[in-house]
Amino acid sequence: MADNDLVNVKIDGIAVQVPKGTPAIEAAKKAGVDIPFFCYHPKLSMEAGANCRMCLVEVATPRKGPDGTISMAKMPKPQTACSLPVSEGMEIETQTEQVIADRKAILEFLLINHPLDCPICDRGGECPLQNNTIFYGPQNSRFIEEKRHFPKAYPLSKHVVFDRERCIHCARCTRFTDDISGDHQLAFLKRGADMYIDTFNQSKMVSKFSGNVIEICPVGALLSRDYRFKARPWDILSQKSICTQCSNGCNIKLDYRVGRLQRVNARLNEAVNEEWTCDKGKFGMDYVSTDQRLVTPLIRRDGALQPATWSEAMDLVVQRLKEAGKSVGAIGGARCTNEDNYILQKFFRNVLKSNNLDHRLGTYLPPAQSGLHARLGYHTMGNAIADFERMKTIFVIGSDLVNEQPILFLRVRKAWRFKGGRIIAANPAATQISEFADPEVTYRAGAEVALLNGIIKILAERNPSAADLPGYGDFIKSLAGWSIEKAAEESGVSAERIRRIADAIFSGETAFIAGKAVTEHPDASAVIEAICNLAVLSGNAANVNIPVTQCNAQGAMDMGLLPDSAPGYTPVEEPGLNTRQMLEAAADSNLKALWLVGADPVAHYTDADLAKRALGGDTFVIASELFLTPSAELADVVLPVASVAEKDGTYTNCERRVQRIFKAFELSPDVHPDWFVFADASGRLEQPLPYFSARDILREINVTVPLYADCSPQKLGNEGIRWQYPSAKSDLQLVPVEYRPLAKVTVAE
Amino acid sequence: MPETRILLKHRDEPGIEDIETYERLGGYTALRKALGMERQEVINEVKSSGLRGRGGAGFPTWIKWDGIPKNTNQPHYVLCNADEGEPGTFKDRELMLKCAHQIVEGIIIAGYATLSKVSYIYIRGEFVESAKMVRKAIDQAYRKGYLGKKILGREDFDFDLYIHVGAGSYECGEESALMSSLMGERGQPRLKFPHAPLPVIAGAWNQPTLINNVETYSVVPHIIVNGGAWYASMGTQGSKGTKIFSLSGHIAKPGNYEIIFGMPLLDLVELAGGVTGGNLKAIIPGGSSVPLIPAEIAKDFTLDYEASQTVQYRMRTMRLPVVGSGGMMVFNDRTDIVTLMLRTAEFYAHESCGKCTPCREGTRWLYKILYRIVSGGGRPSDLDILMNICDGIDGRSYCALGDAAAWPIMGSLKHYRHEYEYWIEHKRSPLGDNFVPPVPNRLNLNFELLPAR
Numbered sequence A: 001m002a003d004n005d006l007v008n009v010k011i012d013g014i015a016v017q018v019p020k021g022t023p024a025i026e027a028a029k030k031a032g033v034d035i036p037f038f039c040y041h042p043k044l045s046m047e048a049g050a051n052c053r054m055c056l057v058e059v060a061t062p063r064k065g066p067d068g069t070i071s072m073a074k075m076p077k078p079q080t081a082c083s084l085p086v087s088e089g090m091e092i093e094t095q096t097e098q099v100i101a102d103r104k105a106i107l108e109f110l111l112i113n114h115p116l117d118c119p120i121c122d123r124g125g126e127c128p129l130q131n132n133t134i135f136y137g138p139q140n141s142r143f144i145e146e147k148r149h150f151p152k153a154y155p156l157s158k159h160v161v162f163d164r165e166r167c168i169h170c171a172r173c174t175r176f177t178d179d180i181s182g183d184h185q186l187a188f189l190k191r192g193a194d195m196y197i198d199t200f201n202q203s204k205m206v207s208k209f210s211g212n213v214i215e216i217c218p219v220g221a222l223l224s225r226d227y228r229f230k231a232r233p234w235d236i237l238s239q240k241s242i243c244t245q246c247s248n249g250c251n252i253k254l255d256y257r258v259g260r261l262q263r264v265n266a267r268l269n270e271a272v273n274e275e276w277t278c279d280k281g282k283f284g285m286d287y288v289s290t291d292q293r294l295v296t297p298l299i300r301r302d303g304a305l306q307p308a309t310w311s312e313a314m315d316l317v318v319q320r321l322k323e324a325g326k327s328v329g330a331i332g333g334a335r336c337t338n339e340d341n342y343i344l345q346k347f348f349r350n351v352l353k354s355n356n357l358d359h360r361l362g363t364y365l366p367p368a369q370s371g372l373h374a375r376l377g378y379h380t381m382g383n384a385i386a387d388f389e390r391m392k393t394i395f396v397i398g399s400d401l402v403n404e405q406p407i408l409f410l411r412v413r414k415a416w417r418f419k420g421g422r423i424i425a426a427n428p429a430a431t432q433i434s435e436f437a438d439p440e441v442t443y444r445a446g447a448e449v450a451l452l453n454g455i456i457k458i459l460a461e462r463n464p465s466a467a468d469l470p471g472y473g474d475f476i477k478s479l480a481g482w483s484i485e486k487a488a489e490e491s492g493v494s495a496e497r498i499r500r501i502a503d504a505i506f507s508g509e510t511a512f513i514a515g516k517a518v519t520e521h522p523d524a525s526a527v528i529e530a531i532c533n534l535a536v537l538s539g540n541a542a543n544v545n546i547p548v549t550q551c552n553a554q555g556a557m558d559m560g561l562l563p564d565s566a567p568g569y570t571p572v573e574e575p576g577l578n579t580r581q582m583l584e585a586a587a588d589s590n591l592k593a594l595w596l597v598g599a600d601p602v603a604h605y606t607d608a609d610l611a612k613r614a615l616g617g618d619t620f621v622i623a624s625e626l627f628l629t630p631s632a633e634l635a636d637v638v639l640p641v642a643s644v645a646e647k648d649g650t651y652t653n654c655e656r657r658v659q660r661i662f663k664a665f666e667l668s669p670d671v672h673p674d675w676f677v678f679a680d681a682s683g684r685l686e687q688p689l690p691y692f693s694a695r696d697i698l699r700e701i702n703v704t705v706p707l708y709a710d711c712s713p714q715k716l717g718n719e720g721i722r723w724q725y726p727s728a729k730s731d732l733q734l735v736p737v738e739y740r741p742l743a744k745v746t747v748a749e
Numbered sequence B: 001m002p003e004t005r006i007l008l009k010h011r012d013e014p015g016i017e018d019i020e021t022y023e024r025l026g027g028y029t030a031l032r033k034a035l036g037m038e039r040q041e042v043i044n045e046v047k048s049s050g051l052r053g054r055g056g057a058g059f060p061t062w063i064k065w066d067g068i069p070k071n072t073n074q075p076h077y078v079l080c081n082a083d084e085g086e087p088g089t090f091k092d093r094e095l096m097l098k099c100a101h102q103i104v105e106g107i108i109i110a111g112y113a114t115l116s117k118v119s120y121i122y123i124r125g126e127f128v129e130s131a132k133m134v135r136k137a138i139d140q141a142y143r144k145g146y147l148g149k150k151i152l153g154r155e156d157f158d159f160d161l162y163i164h165v166g167a168g169s170y171e172c173g174e175e176s177a178l179m180s181s182l183m184g185e186r187g188q189p190r191l192k193f194p195h196a197p198l199p200v201i202a203g204a205w206n207q208p209t210l211i212n213n214v215e216t217y218s219v220v221p222h223i224i225v226n227g228g229a230w231y232a233s234m235g236t237q238g239s240k241g242t243k244i245f246s247l248s249g250h251i252a253k254p255g256n257y258e259i260i261f262g263m264p265l266l267d268l269v270e271l272a273g274g275v276t277g278g279n280l281k282a283i284i285p286g287g288s289s290v291p292l293i294p295a296e297i298a299k300d301f302t303l304d305y306e307a308s309q310t311v312q313y314r315m316r317t318m319r320l321p322v323v324g325s326g327g328m329m330v331f332n333d334r335t336d337i338v339t340l341m342l343r344t345a346e347f348y349a350h351e352s353c354g355k356c357t358p359c360r361e362g363t364r365w366l367y368k369i370l371y372r373i374v375s376g377g378g379r380p381s382d383l384d385i386l387m388n389i390c391d392g393i394d395g396r397s398y399c400a401l402g403d404a405a406a407w408p409i410m411g412s413l414k415h416y417r418h419e420y421e422y423w424i425e426h427k428r429s430p431l432g433d434n435f436v437p438p439v440p441n442r443l444n445l446n447f448e449l450l451p452a453r
């Protein structure tokens, strides 16, 4: 029987059909029957679960008698619905006198040692223990013995504080660190009623995902140090949003109170973050409500930035832009919404007549239609985040995945932990993926192509049909000088391990994920070509992923914040300057005005010196910013703009999923979304771009950018929409790649 | 009725720990005979013997043996449960000390029958001497070619036996917790059928695993040599063969007694020399996990798996076992039942692994109430609470340790409620003023303050 075969079960007499093996508690949910629980969590493995016993139900299964008649046989003991897989004909009773008595007994057990300090407990008001107590809790405590005592507020890490007295030992947190984050930080120590949660040897909890245990803890035992005692749950409002800390696009809730962000919780999106966030997202979003936020425009007067009114600042901007003519450029947009970026590029292209636009701050600034797109037909990710679950093999190359793409990391780990996927990784230094990657090899920095050539060499021999691929002749000739041994020597990875990697790729559908070590490689395009060769050769041309890293870098590309392509990757006739060229032009006083849109080249561009010369010179620099960043400090006009919490719009995450954000609160009347600033400027230039809301702009994008045709405000819904290329690339080919050892590579392009 | 020594036949034989002596007395002939049989024939022999597991639950042994998938290339394991931790039970200890070769031989036969290559014997950590004897037996068996590669020249039979010593947890005798512990995890039980596959399908390391008690394996060579029918000719309808009972308490000649199933309970007490220091008050017949039987009704009980006691509470009727693991504790009329229950409760509260709510919280609560009663602080309502707690634990806990903690107290409340009431009313033992509860409060929780980070 396949796992997805349906079975018929009855919950309190209500018949439902569910896939065989579904936990009874889920089948009950489907029947509309509520079974109380504490430890159950659908994303955590059952093996260490089923321990709270709150979900006990009575179960009967059909038995065939010797005469062939079928009768219902009741299991002698009550069963935990969370761990019981349903089978055909099973009948479950959740409301019998016995079941109710059992729930009361369990709840009483949980409460005897519980401190019941709800009035000062952060969880009070949204506490499963409180909630279940309302229905099953005893009226009086019969426990007159002394309760367990532990020190309150025991700090586990920078973010998490632990109230051990409130713990109900459900093992959700320990299972999270074993099943999901994989850092195995929390465990039970001692036994019986003395049992408690701690880290190994009372060391600090070190995890990129520690915040999640706060959310899944069913009581107020694991708490956020940031949020502790800041608000009561009924006293905060909540708005749907998207995390801006990386390109994965975790769905979050911004919980705020009187115009200040209090905390961030994850929002379920099975396609993206499931229900997790990383700590950067959960604890790093507090930037929106710090006192360092800019609330008034600044103008440089007498060499110093001084407060000005909005009109003063904008008039100055417009006057200088008029003087500059076409000699203008803009850098940034990777943290703005699609709507911001669309208006930014429209303002520059249509009003100022300049293609000097770039959202990138890295070293690798290839033409939009080159690289991955030219070879495989897509710009960044071939796969959706959820696709990684089905992969037989995932090859992570040159990426410290957990830091660069935390949510991708969790999916990749899930593929390994729950779906039988095999993970292989090759990195210049060991990363956290070594917990489950088999093997994680470390190659000599810069020797990616050598390593890939070794793998390619093995696969080319194994896959005779590759000879039919266009370009095969030249390609194989270019590999003539390569042997596995040479690859091993050049890359520093043993021949045996190169073979194991090749074996894993050969064994089935393989996805490739490349990261910063590749995109920041001085010879990045060669490495990417080699990865494409490997993918084409192994039949995985649709599975190469080189995700962007900044929040809306994907959307910025899509919206045409590139010198050579307009929204939707339409090539422009006269490509403008890219980031480096703009900075160089500014440094040489060849650019009259430069607008930094949420970009901080001084802090983030690889050549900080060039950035300082560019911004500190004659060029008139405008910075739209949240903070007075090192770059903004060099600007001539600084315009405060709205953060994610203060505006509506959409972001496109690394897998091209367009997702909505909603305005939670207002910071100050002078703080506007970026698109508004450009619309205002164009109005003052008497070429108005009349938009009233981000929705307006999105509707225009739906019409003018065919790739975004489906992403209308109505359709985006809670899961967002992943836009698709109109067709898959059909003319795949192999191309020779030259391996240039790092020392010989000098040009950065 | 006398003893019938089959497993303990050689226990007084000098030099029985040496393989030569064991072989001279017929040792390892069963293995030779088994290797001459088809694997299924071996299992059939165990089936016809009617052998039931001696670890406490009395599960038919052959069903497990037969359940291990045949013709599989997966690795699979044979485990021997030598974690004997049940209070009052010390039969496995003596079997290991005196007849270790018998166990080793039984395990090898099980390995042959189930086509396993690897086995472990999980020995209770405190049994240092027993572990040494098992070590010695295993070493000798390797030297003689009974263990290792190509056993007795059989090309298709390689078999290794490893010792794993526990770290002092009663719970690790529970079969799934034993597997967790063996795999290096925390000694907590794992999901059982129907929540997860049976161990014979997915046990240790998620592979098919056979687990039996020391005594169970010890019977196997005798069944192979003499035939299942011979073994089944002894005992009652549902309980075949002999069983070792460990007698302790107020008894003249404490020790292990091997008897045929079906012997009246009181006959065994007589066999061990009778009660000392007073008249019989009560017997715990099968290890501390089974409820005690008062002297007045002891004559109604026979020692077999069919025997049971019923306890009624609210909407439930519970049938509680009698034989259990065979640890029989005899108490004379100078025994204070409440203190006895306090001591029992302390054991379970201390041994609860902490995984599930009812056992973790309930066992400690039982202990605290009982302690309060013998400290003179009992209240009439306590008896209801005690029964209530037991009811909340029994059948609701994750593994049977919780049940085992509840049953004795439920039994004592059924038979000796008056003693509890006396304690509560008079704040002293019914046995008189000078009775001092011997149990200090060992489980009063005191947590050291942990340093902040």
Ligand SMILES: Cc1cc2nc3c(=O)[nH]c(=O)nc-3n(C[C@H](O)[C@H](O)[C@H](O)COP(=O)(O)O)c2cc1C
Residues within 6 Å of the ligand: B052, B053, B054, B055, B056, B057, B058, B059, B061, B081, B082, B083, B084, B085, B086, B170, B171, B172, B173, B174, B175, B176, B211, B212, B213, B214, B216, B399, B400, B401, B404
């Ligand atoms: C709390 C607990 C402790 C147990 N301890 C032991 C033990 O020490 N030795 C043992 O053989 N079985 C013990 N058992 C029983 C085992 O779980 C299992 O039933 C037995 O090892 C199976 O072997 P058998 O079929 O030969 O009886 C224990 C069970 C429980 C619930």
Ligand code: SF4
Residues within 6 Å of the ligand: A114, A115, A116, A117, A118, A119, A121, A122, A123, A124, A125, A127, A128, A129, A130, A166, A218, A219, A220, A221
């Ligand atoms: S965890 Fe829940 S029940 Fe416990 S003190 Fe906090 S709010 Fe109250």
Ligand code: SF4
Residues within 6 Å of the ligand: A166, A167, A168, A169, A170, A171, A172, A173, A174, A197, A216, A217, A218, A219, A221, A222
């Ligand atoms: S700390 Fe919270 S999540 Fe962890 S075991 Fe305790 S109650 Fe469960």
Ligand code: SF4
Residues within 6 Å of the ligand: B171, B189, B351, B352, B353, B354, B355, B356, B357, B359, B360, B397, B398, B399, B400, B401, B402, B403
């Ligand atoms: S009943 Fe529960 S707490 Fe007790 S030993 Fe078993 S699993 Fe552990």
Ligand code: FES
Residues within 6 Å of the ligand: A036, A037, A038, A039, A040, A049, A050, A051, A052, A053, A054, A055, A056, A080, A081, A082, A083
């Ligand atoms: S929810 Fe089922 S045992 Fe906890």
